[in-house]
Structures are given as structure tokens and as C-alpha cells.
Amino acid sequence: MPNSPLIIAELSGNHGGSLDKALRMVDQSADAGADMVKIQTYKPETMTVKGLDTRFEISNGLWRGYRLHDLYESAMTPWDWHKKLSERALANGIPLFSSPFDETAVQFLEDEINPPLYKIASFELNHFPLLRAVAQTRKPVIASTGVSSEKMIKQALDCLREEGCPSVTLLHCVSEYPANPEDFCLHEMPNLKRLFDTDFGLSDHSSGHLIAVAATSLGAGVIEKHFSLDREVESIDGAFSMLPEEFKEMVHAVRLTKVALGQVGREKKISAEAAFFKRSILVSQLVHVGETLSVKNLRIARPGDGLCPSKWDSVLGKKAVRTLPVGHPLSTHDFK
Template identity: 25%
Template sequence: MHPMFENLFVFEMANNHQGEISHGLAIIEALAGIARRHSIRAAVKLQYRELDSFIHPAYVGRADVKHIGRFLSTRLPDRDMLTLLEAAKASGLMTMVTPFDEASVDLALSHDVDILKVASCSATDWPLLERIAAAGKPTIASTGGRTFRDIDRIVNFFEHRNVETFGLLHCIGIYPAPIETIHLGYMRKMIQRYPNVTIGYSAHEGPDELDVVRAAVAMGAQILERHVGLATDQHKLNTYSLGPEQVEQWVAAAQRTRLICHTATKDKVIPNEEAVSLRELSRGVFATRAIKRGETLDRSSVYFAMPITVESQCTSGDYAETIVASRDYEKDAPILDVRDESAVRHVRDIVHEAKAMLSEAKVVLGKEFSIELSHHYGIQSFREVGVILIDLVNREYCKKLGVMLPGQRHPTHRHVKKEETFQILHGDLTLVVEGQTHKLVAGDLCLVGRGQRHSFSTSGGCIFEEVSTTSIRGDSIYDDQVVARLDPMQRKTVLETW
């Protein structure tokens, strides 16, 4: 996702300036106030058409063709459109233009707009898209009335032309759009289908409908677009545009939902108040009878009850029947001994996290594989130094998956017989080969030749594919002699079950 599109509101003025510059300026002033009050990043969007060439000469002035009369009656000179954009910039808003023809792209560029927009009706207008792509501006395309075959073509079109800042909006081209036609599930599919594209929602539902924007934000929409206007004695709002008060409510609903859905960090952050509340409701372990030091605390010797009476008391979740009393206990006394956090528990937690990472990345292993934990400085240091290797194929060619937990590194080594290529499937990997650093993300490839010294590490966690010649045990030669002197089985734990 490009930062420019993150949590971006787009206010579509279109013809709601009603062909009057004063009216358009009043709308911009109202929108700027809303953006300031809610501390949002917002863009005002206008529509550009070179009407003298856009409309066929034979249809100019005819009232029987929808839209043409409206386009002509609300026409503003180019200088007035520029005035509106300059007013938006002066108010702290970004500027955005939907050009409907090539001449309008050129005009938008001369007006130095921040973002170009592709309307749904233009989403497969390849001559126009060529001009838009060549402009080199951040671009957002609406997808109303477009199948996934169309959208696939649009995404690939802009990717092949190296338009790096690109977004898509799920959109229903009905004005206003009935609730049953909105189908936000398609937006969620777009998020999954195009992970390198910022996805949002262009709203055409009724102006008082707030549930849709809440749902869109909850499902991951980053860009939110809405038609806006200003009702006056002379001008009425259409059935799908929002007045300033409705815009304020719409923005507030989106922002509140973002707050509710916000993920602060990759791992869950447990507020102290929450931890205290849960502990107050948890059961502590107490002695059913007098217990002597050295006795095993089996189930007949303890019971579980709330509240926990001392800070260091064993809880029901920490209890195991193998705990041995380290002191004498009286009947009903709180048990202070807890189960040993053994290597087995440590390994089990590692396995659980690795399986969750694979599931989150949608990497399916199948049924035929073997697993080993490489722990070069002992299993207790695995979370700092190590890697989980999943062997899938090892013939004249070899395929493995590597799973690294956040913050892990793998020490410098080389292979005498094996050549290998790393491809990143998920996350980040910093691979250092013969002193040259490669910062890799999903999709990136890097070759490590025979005899080349290399090490790797990850910041946020990584899943990578290693494709190589035959993998031979003992073919890894480590720079650190502490590791090099170990038998391979001393630095590896082979898992029989997953």
C-alpha cells in the first residue's frame, strides 16, 4: 500500500459545482472544515471533459440524450477549474481529477493535480488509459460494472507500465445503489487478489446510509469516495450526494470504525487493566490437605478456586500433575510452585507460531514433508538464532521451506556442494552474500552459489522457499567455530509430528 492512499477520503464534486465557481468554492470551504475537525487526509475530485471534442457534433444541444445537457449546462472554463483546485490546495486538501479524454489528461497535468482518477466507464478505454499511465501520476480506478476478467486486465495494464502508486475502488454504478446490490464481499476478494494494490470503496448508496461505510472499513477499505454537494435555494442535491452535515456523519462513522478495527502492533497488546481483570476472574491452585516438601502435586492434593490470593500463586492454567512441592503447605494454602517451562513447551510454542504464520500466509504444505529446527546456539536461543526447515523434495534437486520468527537470524556459513536460490513467499529477509546485502520481500529471488559465504535475518518474520541442488547433511560450513565444532544433530531438532 502506498502511504499516499492510506486512509484517504475522496470528495467527488463532479457537476455539484453546478457550473458556478462561487458554489464550488463554498463546497470546498465546507469540506476543508470537515477534514480539519476530523484530522483526515482528504482530496477534492473534479471531472474534466474537453466538451468540444468529447461530444459528437450532431448531439450538441439535443435534450434526448442523457448526461449531455447536464455536462454542457454545468461547464466551467479551464481557469475556473484551476481556481477550484488552487482553493482546495490552499485549504490543505489534495487535488484529484477524473479526465474523460486525452486532452483532459493534459489539462490536469498542467494544473498539477496530485491524483488522476479513472471512472468506471473509462476503465477499459485503452487509448485514454495509455495517456493516464504515461502521465506518471498516482492513479485510482473505479470498477463499477467490471468483471474480475476486466479488473485483472486493468491491474496488469498499469503494472506493465510501471505505475507504482495505483489503487482500485469497488463500485456499484447505480445511482443511488440499493443495499442489496453493493456486495462488499467483492471488495474483500480484490484485497486478497491484488495484494500490491491499494483497495477502497466508492459509495453510491443513499446519503443517510452509514452501515455500508462501516462495513467497508471493517473489511479493509483504505480509500473511501463519496459524491458531495451543497443544497441552496437554487440548487438541490441529487439522491446519492451528501451535504456537509451528512459528510461529517459519514466521515465520523468511518473514523470510529477504523478506531474499533485498528491493530496497534503485529502481536496483541494486552492493556494492564485487561490483564488485571482476567486475573481477578482466574482460578488459583490450593492444597486439599497438608502437603510436605518433595511431594508430587497430583490432582488429589490440589483444588482450583477463585480468587487468586497472592501474586506468585500458581493458576489453574500453570498447573501440571508433575509439579513437585518445594515447601510445606497447609490445607487450603495457595500453591506457589508452577510447572517447569521445559524445552518441550518451548518447542511446542515455536511450532504453534510457525504453523500460524504459514496459515496466515496461505502456504499449504500438503502431507509429505519433514521438519527440523536448526538451533545453532541451543534450543533455548532459537528465537534469536535459528530457522525452521521444512523438507519437501530432496532428489537431484531439492525444495525446502524456511520459516523464521520475527527477529531471528541465521549465522554465516557456506556450502561446498550445494547451490541454492531463495525466493521470499511472505515477510522480509535480509540476505548477506559475500558481504553484499540484499533486502528481500515477497516475490524476490536471490542466488547463493557454491562456496559463497552467506547469512540471513528477518525483522518481522519470513517464509521463504529454497530451491537447490541435492541437500547433503554436513555440507554447511560455519564461520563461528563454536557452531562448526558441533555435530549436525547437536544443532538440529527433528520433529516427528507437526
């Protein structure tokens, strides 16, 4: 991946039905530092059916009171926007890709924007016809694991790999909107690599960027966060999405965390400025040639440009081979 972590701005339905707003979201997510921008590709009729009983009504949470068909009708990104959004993203120097939700969406995306990869949403990881269609494009896949057991994740991976998917990155995810920090159990995230031999990352629906930074410190290769220009009611996921300045702050924090982690095996460098304030063995009283070095004429003090204090015991009792003025940084050439 070009950057690690790869930071993805998920636009979802936060465009509120306005193409102009969706295009501005693409612009501002790029300005905020996103490496990629993601949308969702579905139609209400490919997500649910128009059931009339209460099973099709959302009873709690952010979208309480919506019927499933009505929610997806409000939140969908019109298919005739996709090419415009993709072109705008490329004009900003970042690619756009999507989460398809059925096989027709995959074929549409291939024909319309030819995305560089695909995302499988948490709730779709058991949708094997979709997985097969995505895998057959021979493109990399990012898949969220929020509502899947280890058994189901393994079955989904087997399906993707058998159908030709070249690589899969699994995203640790809490499929609540918004997600609470105490529910993340982030120490489990690196186990995705051990259990499934994949790269791993985070799909984050929590507020703020604390979880994203913590995931970075644990080795996440992907960070996905929802992005919005506002938190108006028309921005369907606005309550748990980041505003442009918040997203920019997250990008900075994640990048700085990655820099602070450094590379395994890389030796820590101590600058001359920092070393200046270390202690070393200095001459504290004028020493003449042949004079014995002792606690009376040496001291462990700052700055740190003399012999290391760990040599103190081996220095005491030695004879000076030259005159040593007060403040002189003792070296091995000064005594025998």
C-alpha cells in the same frame, strides 16, 4: 498512502454552477476529514454529441428527463475554476485531483494544476486513448470498475502499465445512483488484488457510511464518497452525496474501524484494569506454615492478581512455606 484508507471527497457537480459554493465545498470537505478532494474535468462536447433522438435522453433514475448534453452542461466544473479550487485545497492542507474524461482534459490538468494522481471513472475504463494520455503522465491512477468485466479490467491495466503508469488502485463500485447495499457483493472486493495484483478500495454511491465501514474491514485502501453542502436540486448528485456532518461521521467511523482491526501479528494487550476482574487462586482461610493447601483454604475468585486457575489441580496438596492471610494472591513462591 499517508492514511489508510485514503478518504476522498468527490465534489462532482454539486457546486450548482457557483464558484463560491465550490470553494466552500473544498473548505468543508477538509474540515470533515477528507484526505483529498476530487473534481471532474470535461466539457459537454467531449462527453456526448447533441443527438436529437430519444437515445440521448435519460429515461430513468436520478437524472430522468435530462438529455445527455444538457446534464453535462449543468454538472460540469468550469475549467477556469480548477486552479482556484486546487489552491484552496492546498491552503486547507489537502491536495486536489480530478477525473479527466478525454485527452484534452489530461493536458489541461497537467498544465493548470499538476495533480498528484488521476482517477478514471467507471464508464471510462474502456476509453483507451484517455488511459494512454493519463498513463503517460507517469502518475498513479485510481480506477473504478463498476461496469467492466474482468477481461476489460485486465486490458485497461495492460494499457496503463505499458504506457508508463507506476501504480493502479482499483475501486470496487456499483454504478447506480444511488446504489443499493444488496448490490455491492463486497466479499468480491479483495479479489481485485488477487486477480489483478493491485491495491483496492471502494467508490461508494450508497447512502450512509455502512458500506464504507464494511469495505474498511475488508482491507480497502481508498474510500471515495460524493460530498455536498445541501440536497437542493442544483446539487446534481445531492441525493446520494454526504452532507458535511455525515461525511465527518463517516471519517470517524472508518478511522475507528481501522484502529479496531489492528495489525496482523500484533498480540492483543490485556490492561491491568481488565485483568483485575479475571479470577485467580486466592487464600480463603488463614493458612499456617506447613499446612496443606486444599479446597478448604483456597478459592478461585476475583481479583485476578493471584496464580492462574489453570494451575488449580497442581496446587492442591502442596505445603505452605509461609503464613498466608485471607485474600492473599497465591504465587509459586508460597508453597512447595
